[in-house]
Amino acid sequence: MYRFIALLRAINAGPRRAVKMEFLRRVFESMHLSDVETFIGSGNVVFKATTKNAKTLERRIEKGLWQALGYEVAAFLRTNAELAEIVNCRQFRLSEADGRDFNIIFLADPLCERLRRQVMALRTDTDEFCVHGREIYWLRRKKQGRVGFSNVPLEKTLDRSFTVRGAKTVKRMALRYACNA
Secondary structure (H helix, E strand, C coil), X not given: CEEEEEEECCCCCCHHHCCXXXXXXXXXXXXXXXXXXXXXXXXXXXXXXXXXXXXXXXXHHHHHHHHHHCXXXXXXXXXXXHHHHHHCXXXXXXXXHHCCEEEEEECCCCCCHHHHXXXXXXXXXXXXXXXXXXXXXXXXXXXXXXXXXXXXXXXXXXXXXXXXXXXXXXXXXHHHCHHHC
């Protein structure tokens, strides 16, 4: 059995997308996935599968969620080892040291060089990005009285589905699941 962490987009993102975690667990179990757990109410599902093919599982989960919920939900799978690598990256350690807000943007596939450069060009005085594999590390400095960076430029640049998690959430998941593989 192989353990995965599914990071789902559009779960509990507004009143029309409210999903009870018990229901979400049952949907995953109906797809013949085992040891299903949810982690906080924002679409993080940990489970075991008999296959280690993440792409096949992502498609199966997205199809199952479409059937159960009636709307598209993108799934981004990571293994225990991948989650541990994310929280051990240089950017993660730097963000904890200086108190900036820090988010991880999860992608299905690595960005091509052109898209990587376009994401890097979104850098501002308060926001910086680092692309590494299938993640974009987003460090945010807050300025008093100023509106923060919107996801809209990022959505337009990427032109693909992604989901965002705060560093604290990712670290808590890694401590709970990646360290106890």
